[in-house]
Amino acid sequence: MLENKTIAFLGAGSMAESMISGVITAEKMPANQIYVTNKSNANRLLELQSKYGVNALTQSELPFEKVDLFILAMKPKGAEEALLSIKDKIRPDQVILSVLAGITTQFMQDHLNKDQQVVRVMPNTSSMIQESATAVVAGETVTMGHVKLVTELLECMGKVFIIEEDQMDVFTGLAGSGPAYFYYLMENMERVGAENGWEEAKVRQIIAQTMYGAAKMVLEQGEAPASLREKVTSPNGTTASGVEALIKYNGGEAIAQAVLHAANRSKEISKELEGTIVTP
Numbered sequence: 001m002l003e004n005k006t007i008a009f010l011g012a013g014s015m016a017e018s019m020i021s022g023v024i025t026a027e028k029m030p031a032n033q034i035y036v037t038n039k040s041n042a043n044r045l046l047e048l049q050s051k052y053g054v055n056a057l058t059q060s061e062l063p064f065e066k067v068d069l070f071i072l073a074m075k076p077k078g079a080e081e082a083l084l085s086i087k088d089k090i091r092p093d094q095v096i097l098s099v100l101a102g103i104t105t106q107f108m109q110d111h112l113n114k115d116q117q118v119v120r121v122m123p124n125t126s127s128m129i130q131e132s133a134t135a136v137v138a139g140e141t142v143t144m145g146h147v148k149l150v151t152e153l154l155e156c157m158g159k160v161f162i163i164e165e166d167q168m169d170v171f172t173g174l175a176g177s178g179p180a181y182f183y184y185l186m187e188n189m190e191r192v193g194a195e196n197g198w199e200e201a202k203v204r205q206i207i208a209q210t211m212y213g214a215a216k217m218v219l220e221q222g223e224a225p226a227s228l229r230e231k232v233t234s235p236n237g238t239t240a241s242g243v244e245a246l247i248k249y250n251g252g253e254a255i256a257q258a259v260l261h262a263a264n265r266s267k268e269i270s271k272e273l274e275g276t277i278v279t280p
């Protein structure tokens with residue numbers, strides 16, 4: 001289905017690049033069927049054009065009639081301006097897909113024409129290497145065919161989970177923001193390595209392989225993390241001592257709070273933007 005479709009990114013930041021990289025690597029659609037636009041920073045557009053072979057343009061140069069799927073990839077506070085700027089240039093059958101944290105399908109619908117096809121998704125930057133965990137929320141009026149098309153596109157970037165919109169804030173806390181917590185963990189493990197005389201590049205490989213192996217065990221063994229953890233933990237051994245320190249320093253609660261705070265921020269962004277006036 002994707003091979004003869006045309007997609008256009010509005011916003012050329014890190015998330016747009018991660019998604020472009022995933023799609024190009026999957027070879028499901030030619031690069032010349034991908035357009036990317038930006039509000040400012042022409043150099044950034046040229047960079048994406050030369051790296052991935054996509055068409056980089058200003059929004060006014062975009063061939064709107066040819067585009068099947070528009071992907072909103074600017075900051076959430078730019079959503080209203082972006083939606084209103086395309087509202088009267090698009091047909092109802094063209095799909096508007098948003099990756100913006102906190103931007104609800106209702107918000108999108110309110111700033112577009114009635115019955116516009118909208119889909120809200122939450123990928124993460126691992127789309128870059130086709131390993132995202134991406135959520136999809138279908139707008140009220142979107143057709144099954146369009147949801148399938150969006151799913152096919154997002155599967156180029158990793159695994160796709162169809163969810164209800166009331167689960168999106170927590171999903172954002174877990175998976176949209178999630179990579180950052182794992183990077184933070186790795187940063188701090190690296191720090192200990194460096195303090196103990198390890199060369200940065202080497203200790204980074206060791207930590208990443210350890211994290212990768214643990215994630216792969218969960219995915220491939222179908223076993224709960226708590227049970228896998230027990231298998232690492234010998235009585236009175238090194239792991240028991242390490243886990244005791246995690247408990248003593250409230251490591252579990254720190255992780256839980258990170259997810260909850262991110263989820264709350266997603267909710268808060270929706271609330272902050274809820275009061276935005278719809279310009280006629």
Ligand SMILES: NC(=O)C1=CN([C@@H]2O[C@H](COP(=O)(O)OP(=O)(O)OC[C@H]3O[C@@H](n4cnc5c(N)ncnc54)[C@H](O)[C@@H]3O)[C@@H](O)[C@H]2O)C=CC1
Binds near residue numbers: 081
């Ligand atoms: N970075 C991440 O890990 C993830 C980000 N997101 C969402 O993706 C969106 C973008 O995030 P990043 O790529 O990290 O931000 P970014 O700041 O790297 O990129 C945003 C880009 O949008 C452009 N822009 C702003 N207003 C625009 C407009 N009206 N039309 C076209 N382009 C416009 C900016 O020039 C900039 O290049 C955010 O809404 C965020 O919530 C979602 C999932 C993960």
Ligand SMILES: O=C(O)[C@@H]1CCC=N1
Binds near residue numbers: 101177
């Ligand atoms: O930090 C943010 O707001 C975005 C959304 C999820 C990941 N990055």
